[in-house]
Each structure stands twice: as C-alpha cells, then as structure tokens.
Amino acid sequence: MxxxxxxxxxxxxxxxxxxxxxxxxxxxxxxxxxxxxxxxxxxxxxxxxxxxxxxxxxxxxxxxxxxxxxxxxxxxxxxxxxxxxxxxxxxxxxxxxxxxxxxxxxxxxxxxxxxxxxxxxxxxxxxxxxxxxxxxxxxxxxxxxxxxxxxxxxxxxxxxxxxxxxxxxxxxxxxxxxxxxxxxxxxxxxxxxxxxxxxxxxxxxxxxxxxxxxxxxxxxxxxSLESAELVKVSANSFLTTKISFANSIAKICDKVGADINEVMDGIGADHRIGRAFLYAGLGWGGGCFPKDTAGLVYSAEEQGVDFKLLKSVVDVNNAQILYVVRKAKEMLKGELENKIITVLGLSFKPGTSDIRISPSIKLVKNLTYNHAKIRVYDPKAMENTEQELNNDVYFAKDIEDALRGTELAILATEWPEFIEMDFSSLKKFFKTPNLLDARNRWPKEKVKKLGFSYSGIGRS
Ligand SMILES: NC(=O)c1ccc[n+]([C@@H]2O[C@H](COP(=O)([O-])OP(=O)(O)OC[C@H]3O[C@@H](n4cnc5c(N)ncnc54)[C@H](O)[C@@H]3O)[C@@H](O)[C@H]2O)c1
CATH class of the missing domain: 3.40.50.720 (NAD(P)-binding Rossmann-like Domain)
Structure with a gap:
C-alpha cells in the first residue's frame, strides 16, 4: 500500500x-x-x-x-x-x-x-x-x-x-x-x-x-472514534496511577522499615493487579505521561467531571523529586551546598535519548538550585542535555569520570550499565561512598557489604 x-x-x-x-x-x-x-x-x-x-x-x-x-x-x-x-x-x-x-x-x-x-x-x-x-x-x-x-x-x-x-x-x-x-x-x-x-x-x-x-x-x-481516543489517554493515566501509588506506599515503607520492592512483588503477583509499573522511584515523566494526564484532567473538567483521583496522581508525582532531594540531603548530613553529587542517567527512561520532562533533569536542576556541584553522565542523552542544562553541571566522559571525587551517586535513570556497574572497583573514585538508589535497582545488600551507605525509595 x-x-x-x-x-x-x-x-x-x-x-x-x-x-x-x-x-x-x-x-x-x-x-x-x-x-x-x-x-x-x-x-x-x-x-x-x-x-x-x-x-x-x-x-x-x-x-x-x-x-x-x-x-x-x-x-x-x-x-x-x-x-x-x-x-x-x-x-x-x-x-x-x-x-x-x-x-x-x-x-x-x-x-x-x-x-x-x-x-x-x-x-x-x-x-x-x-x-x-x-x-x-x-x-x-x-x-x-x-x-x-x-x-x-x-x-x-x-x-x-x-x-x-x-x-x-x-x-x-x-x-x-x-x-x-x-x-x-x-x-x-x-x-x-x-x-x-x-x-x-x-x-x-x-x-x-x-x-x-x-x-x-x-x-x-x-x-467508535470517541472510544478509541479515550482508550489512549486513559491507558497512560492508569499507568501513572500505578507509579504514583507505588511511590505513596514507598513513603510508608520508609517509615516502618519495609522494602517497597518486596511489597510490590507481593501485590503484583495477583493477576488482577500485575507487577508492571508498580515501581517506586523518581516519578514519571517523558513526552507522553505528563501531557496525557494533564490533558485528561482538562477534558474531564470541560465535560463537568472533576477527576480528583488523577489530580492526586499528578500531585504525588510533582512532590516526588523533593522527596528524593530530601533523602540526598539526609545522606550528606543535612548539607547540599558545595557537595559533589553524581547523577547517573539523564533521559526520562533507559533505552532512549529523549529528555522531555525527564525526572532526572528536574532532579539536577533542583540540586544545582541548592548549590550542589553536579557531575552527570548518560550513555545516550548527553548531547540533548547540554542544550538544556547550563554550565554549572560537569558533563562526564564515562561512569568513572562521573564518580571521580563524588560524595553521593544517585541512580536517576536505570540504564543497564548503571545497574550492573562494578561497585567494588568503582568505590575508589568516591570521596564518600554514598549511594542513593532513586530507581530501586541497585543490589542493596551487596553494596552495603562493600562498605557503601545505601538509601533507596521505600527501602530503608
Ligand atoms: N513518543 C512516544 O513514546 C509516543 C507513544 C505513543 C504515542 N505518542 C504520541 O504520538 C505523537 C507524536 O509523538 P512523538 O514522540 O513521535 O513526537 P515528536 O515530537 O518526536 O515528533 C513529531 C514530529 O512532527 C513534526 N511536525 C510538526 N508539525 C508538522 C506538520 N505540520 N507536518 C509534518 N510534520 C510536522 C515535528 O517536526 C516532529 O518531528 C504525540 O501525540 C504523542 O503523544 C508518542
């Protein structure tokens, strides 16, 4: 055709x-x-x-x-x-x-x-x-x-x-x-x-x-035409609901000493619920989820429907970066100013160079606003990000370069090379071996044994 x-x-x-x-x-x-x-x-x-x-x-x-x-x-x-x-x-x-x-x-x-x-x-x-x-x-x-x-x-x-x-x-x-x-x-x-x-x-x-x-x-x-149009925005809104739900349960986990990954494994095994998208972390972003949820809230309002549930899903997501920044501050003994922090991953998710509404970029901007010294690295999104972030950020050549002299490394986008990195050989590059796992993909017990201080989202 x-x-x-x-x-x-x-x-x-x-x-x-x-x-x-x-x-x-x-x-x-x-x-x-x-x-x-x-x-x-x-x-x-x-x-x-x-x-x-x-x-x-x-x-x-x-x-x-x-x-x-x-x-x-x-x-x-x-x-x-x-x-x-x-x-x-x-x-x-x-x-x-x-x-x-x-x-x-x-x-x-x-x-x-x-x-x-x-x-x-x-x-x-x-x-x-x-x-x-x-x-x-x-x-x-x-x-x-x-x-x-x-x-x-x-x-x-x-x-x-x-x-x-x-x-x-x-x-x-x-x-x-x-x-x-x-x-x-x-x-x-x-x-x-x-x-x-x-x-x-x-x-x-x-x-x-x-x-x-x-x-x-x-x-x-x-x-019908209308049903098909509604399927897409509803599907994306439902996926964001799952993520914001996981992030809300993660906050309870942090208070009571539970592990969000274990809790979500238990929930997701129920075939009526499913495990996909029940991951706590930095929150959702990208070229689709933010605009599709906002668009559905807006369309609903135009039709006289107050979509309270979806508005809360968005509110939870907007607050998530601040939650992670607070954790970074706690790990650095209450001080972000002049601290050297490595942010690993810039694209909004792994496998793409897309940085549209990337939670990682929001995180970097918040940390620089708090006068931290940021070193960033991403396997595919460096070029796009150079136009987005100003000169206050150091663009590293590779993982080792990104970690050189760092006081805290944050996993912001779960690229396989970050999840599988060799923690024992990379430890020497850290000034202080602090890991903030904002995607809950690093091996908590293993890195603790290697002498790192570890914090995740709902994995305290
Ligand atoms: N990216 C995704 O993962 C994804 C997934 C599902 C649905 N969508 C939806 O698909 C649509 C496209 O998304 P995308 O990510 O591919 O966007 P994109 O920005 O990557 O691509 C859109 C392209 O359209 C071009 N364009 C703009 N006006 C044009 C015109 N008048 N004539 C010809 N080209 C024009 C732009 O130059 C751009 O290259 C969006 O509505 C998005 O929500 C995206």
Missing part, C-alpha cells in the same frame, strides 16, 4: 520504517529539514534501540521516502497517518495546532477517498474536528483513530508485536483498510530475517521468544 506518515518523530519514523520494511511504499513527511536530512542518510535523528538498521535498509531500497513535500507524497497515498506532536499548554489543555495544520495540509493535497489515520494522542472529540477540516477544504475522506501504544526504549519490538490494535471510526471500509495495512506489519514480524537486523535481534533476544502467539485478528479492538 502507498501511505504517508505525517510527522517523522519517535512514533512517525518507527512506524514508517517498519511499514516500509513490511513491503509498503512509505513517505515520511516532516516540516523540519534537519530531521529529514538525517533520515535521507539512512539514519534516525534520535536514539532508539534497533531502529537504525530498519531506517537504513528501507531508505536504501527506496521504500521509505523522507520528504518535506506534502504535494509530492499525499496525492500518491491511499492512507495518511498523523504522528505530529501534541504538547501540553500551560493550563493542561493540549496544543492541537500541529494536528490541525497537518490535517489541513493533507486535505488540500489528497485525492477524495483518502483515509486520514489519527495516531497522535489527542483529547476525545478531535477526530470529529478533523472531519470538519476535510469538509471545509472541500474534500471527502474518512477519519480513523488508531492510537499508538509503543514505548520509547522498546519501540521497534512494540510496533512489531502489538499487544492490542485499537481502531475507531464511523467508516467500516476505512477501518478494514487500516487493519489490512497493520496486518502487513504483523505478518512481516513473523518472517523477520533476524540476521539482517542483528542490532534488534541482540537487544530483544529475550523478548523475541515472547512474541505473541495470539493471531492479529484476535488483538483488534474495533470501536
């Missing part, structure tokens, strides 16, 4: 490269010439594990066509998939200007009958507005909501192995066509030649064995 992806970011490029690898002709459109130029060279403009090999192969073969031109791509496409950003405005509402502008550009260039797939996460009711834009431009076409559930850090795996495919529209033929398109991706994943994608194969070796056996048709959830 010939398709256009509008917005060549995390979602757009991943979806575009994989749909192209699956045998479709895919135009990836963006308004940013820098991004398009990088993709034209067969590379991703951000770090996502395993993605580069798919981008290279499909650009080289000509099945993925990066472009700035709606005029050249949209008329040749049966389906246009919107993957532009939907950032939060100051009042919590969602800035839909990118979605509206791109819809207008698609509508002006499309042939009648083109299907517009809305993959960006939007407030409920947006799809109806897109239908009005298409009519205003004088064109005929269907709007389909097809929310994206990939997670950065495992985007390739998630896109090849969708646990569910949610689709909402008034038009049954449009739904069937979009289902056929994504069925091609699922079929492709079954025949994936791992030797050509060894980067993906190596990283996902463990997960690959868990590729679902459930046929694609049994993973399709077909529904």
């Amino acid at each position: 010939n398709i256009s992806i509008v917005g060549t970011g995390y979602v757009g490029l991943t979806t575009g490269a994989l749909l192209a690898a699956a045998g479709n002709k895919v135009y990836c459109i963006d308004v940013d010439p820098n991004k398009i130029n990088v993709v034209k060279k067969g590379k991703s403009h951000f770090y996502e594990q395993g993605l580069d090999q798919f981008v290279k192969k499909t650009v080289d073969e000509g099945s993925l066509i990066p472009t700035l031109s709606y005029e050249k791509s949209i008329p040749d496409s049966e389906v246009a998939i919107i993957c532009v950003g939907t950032p939060s405005k100051g009042d919590g509402s969602v800035d839909l200007s990118y979605v509206y502008n791109s819809t207008e550009s698609i509508a002006r260039n499309m042939k009648n009958g083109t299907i517009i797939v809305q993959k960006s996460t939007v407030p409920v009711g947006t799809g109806r507005r897109l239908q009005k834009i298409i009519s205003r431009v004088g064109k005929k076409g269907s709007v389909v909501s097809c929310p994206e559930f990939l997670a950065e850090g495992s985007a390739v795996f998630d896109s090849l192995n969708m646990d569910r495919f949610v689709i909402g529209s008034e038009s049954e033929p449009a739904k069937q066509k979009v289902i056929k398109l994504f069925q091609s991706l699922d079929d492709y994943s079954r025949t994936l030649d791992l030797e050509s994608f060894d980067e993906f194969a190596t990283i996902y070796n463990k997960k690959l064995s868990k590729f679902t056996d459930i046929p694609f048709e049994d993973r399709i959830y077909s529904m």
